[in-house]
Amino acid sequence: MVPHLITALTGPINELEARILDSLPAIERWFRLEWMEHTPPIYSAVDLRNAGFKLAPVDTNLFPGGFASLTPEMLPLAVQAAMAAIEKICPEAKNLLLVPETNLRSTFYLTNVQRLVRIFTQAGLNVRLGSLDPALKAPTTLRLPDGSELVLEPLERSQRRLGLKNFDPCTILLNNDLSEGRPKVLEGLHEQYLLPPLHAGWNLRRKSRHFQSYEEVAKKYAKLLGMDPWLIHPMFAHCGEVDVGADAGLDCVKTHADALLGKVRRKYKEYGINEKPFVVIKADNGPSELGIVTVRDAKELDAVCERAREKAAAGGALLSDVIIQEGVPTYERMNDAVAEPVVYMIDRYVVGGFYRVHAQRGIDENLNAPGASFVPLAFADSHQLPRPGERPGASAPNRFYMYGVIGRLAMLAASYELEATDPDAEVYE
Incomplete structure (x- = not known):
């Protein structure tokens, strides 16, 4: 199912779809060549926004927690992708x-873990769960809504390896974004593969660095197709060490927000888009007390900061690096509720996705919030079988293929990002 687009199905988004379909062999060859030079993340999830005039990623998650929201029909693709990843990383792997x-009170998240266990088990591995919680001293059984169970065990660390009692794995798969810091138990594992790597965690990772890499990828891809990279890229700026409670760095945010709004206005004028642009301001390293703020005029930041100071008075920490990102509205709807597509990948393959739907949020707001629901995308049936020659906007497989292409561009950008930020990489002068 493709949601209803309330914008007219003509213009840049359909030109983009037609151009992508016409260039399919060149696109797939281009991706193949890129993957000969770069290593994809073990898995990733990309939030997209379809504005009708533009399709762009707005967030890339390297520790996806929504595998339970994918349609069951995606399992064969996911298992094959997991097999391909493991064969490259550790062909002899059995564990x-x-x-x-560490917070496992959410049954939604537990079902995500259950789905990951199933995928990698069917890929031919013995899968067990280890907890970073130092308070866990013995195996603990977790019960899921469908009556099944998961067993969570305490980690055991030797000098060079990490495992469980009577369980020595070749590969360790993190589904923990490390936003609370980097545990020492994960450091110095020279004889095991830790995926994603430690520097992918939110304790070190920065969104601005990712979108810098994405800009590079988008320009390469746009050159291949002979198109404007802005159609697939959200412009952005970065400010460091912004203390909203003390006004420190606020001038930087205002200046960049104003400049970015000016750039977007010029693009809107170029494409004849009769809308008022906005920017989104958020922490550069994941969630923060500031939250995600939408502004259409830099002057609005004064009111935003006043609200933030009230949070600070209640004990909130407001010192943060900040990314100012071009706002991309979403004009997709499911049953009159605002929706956005999310693409899931394992290794370099698209394995599925879903629409994030929120009835209480607007087209310019963050949908990844309490009250959101999820409608699976049937990628397993359709995204790899587009139908060139059909009228743009008329075919679900064609729209899904386009989503998959943009999702893979963001995944490629994540590989660029991880290579550039790898603390163990050799640097050549």
Whole structure:
């Protein structure tokens, strides 16, 4: 199912779809050549926004927690992708240690873990769960809504390896974004593969660095297709060390927000888009007390900061690096509720996705919030079988293929990002 687009199905988004379909062989060859030079993340999820005049990623998650929201029909694709990833990383592997989040009270997240266990088990691995919670001293059984169970065990660390009692894995799969810091138990594992790597965690990772890499990828891809990279790229700026409670760095945010709004206005004028642009301001390294703020005029930041100071008075920490990102509205709807597509990938393959739907949010707001629901995308049936020659906007497989292409561009950008930020990489002068 493709949601209803309330914008007219003519203009840049359909030109983009037609151009992508016409260039399919060149696109797939281009991706193949890129993957000969770069290593994809073990898995990733990309939030897209379809504005009708523009399709762009707005967030890339390297520790996706929504595998339970994918349609069951995606399992064959996911298992094959997991097999391909493991064959490259550790062909002789028989054991995989999955390390989830420490807060396991959410049945939705537990079902995500259950789905990951199933995928990698069917890929031919013995999968067990290890907890980063130092308070866990013995195996603990977790019960899921469908009556099944997961067993969470305490980690055991030797000098060079990490495992469980009587379980020595070749590969450790993190499904914990490390936003609370980097545990020492994960450091110095020279004889095991830790995926994603430690520097992918939110304790070190920065969104601005990712979108810098994405800009590079988008320009290469746009050159291949002979198109404007802005149609697939959200412009952005970055400010460091912004203390909203003390006005420190606020001038930087205002200046960049004003300049970015000016750039977007010029693009809107170029494409005849009769809308008022906006920018989104958020922490550069994941969630923060500031939250995600939408502004259409830099002057609005004064009111935003006043609200933030009230949070600070209640004990909130407001010192943060900040990314100012071009706002991309979403004009997709499911049953009159605002929706956005999310693309899921394992290794370099698109394996599925879903629409994030929120009835209480607007087209310019963050949908990844309490109250959101999820409608699976049937990628397993359709995204790899587009139908060139059909009228743009008329075919679900064609729209899904386009989503998959943009999702893979963001995944490629993540590989650029991880290579550039790898603390163990050799640097040549």
